[in-house]
Amino acid sequence: MTPVSDHLNKTLSKALIKSQADKSQQEIVIIHPEALLDVAKVLKEELGFDMLMDIAAVDWKDRRKERYEIVYLFYATQSNKRVTIKATLNNQNPSIASLINIYPAANWAEREAYDMMGYHFEGHPKLERLLMWDEFEGHPLRKDYPIDKRQPVPVLRELL
């Protein structure tokens, strides 16, 4: 049972790299990163995946040639189905299109992925740090971030 990849094969066959199922028979589809917006449109408008649950960023460092991976978790509230979309990003400039115009929930999730892993999201209206403070240098969840690196102590910003 691979309904999402079957549908994508018909409509967007170029976007697909491969599809598999995890232990709970949930579908995982690996796509080309440049096809993300097309795939997301199909998922939302044709397959009923109306909810973006989460965005995860993975750094494989030495274990893969292309170390940066991004994982999107979608959910269909009507049919109670889930699908995982994965894409591998460029080593030098890990960049992918922003999903914010299709799924507004991508806003902070993409900012967090930028903050922690240094992924760039093209078309994001405010790609700034979400968790770390502005003076923070580097992206702490990258595997080559030095664990004992110290940062400047931030100054208090007025909230009002």
Added chain:
Amino acid sequence: MNQRSEISSDFFGDTVVTTRLEDVINWGRKNSLWPMPYGTACCAIEFMGTVSAAFDISRFGAELVRFSPRQSDLLLVMGTINYKQAPVLKKIYEQMCDPKWVVAVGACASSGGFYDNYSVLQGIDEVIPVDVYVPGCPPRPEQVLDAIYKLQSKIDPAAFVDGGPNANAR
């Protein structure tokens, strides 16, 4: 003068003790510390035990816990302080009136503890002056009491004039 002291000793007997003003004020200060708990982690749970009946911090005069920095003179930092919280802690400290003292309770407040990572301040003494450090993860209530005791012996000889005990720290 001799005549006067004889009169007063006759009149008051042994109900009067003579001392220096500084000693009286320091005696009052060290035995009526008003702690402000800045609890961010499990050390604050130990502080609850320290305040409660089994250990009873009021035996040392520090039972009047205030939750406003403006009403307290002892800042008890109990728990992990991360970088983003550091300026908040500094502001809380600055809001306290002089004279004021700080105790870093537990490994995290003293040195960052085992959180040797990108987000955690490696000891609150990076942002505010600390008078007493308490080791432990978390420390026993007896250790918190011992910190109060050590702080009292630090307050005692300090002169309350010339800027107070924190004059050198600023």
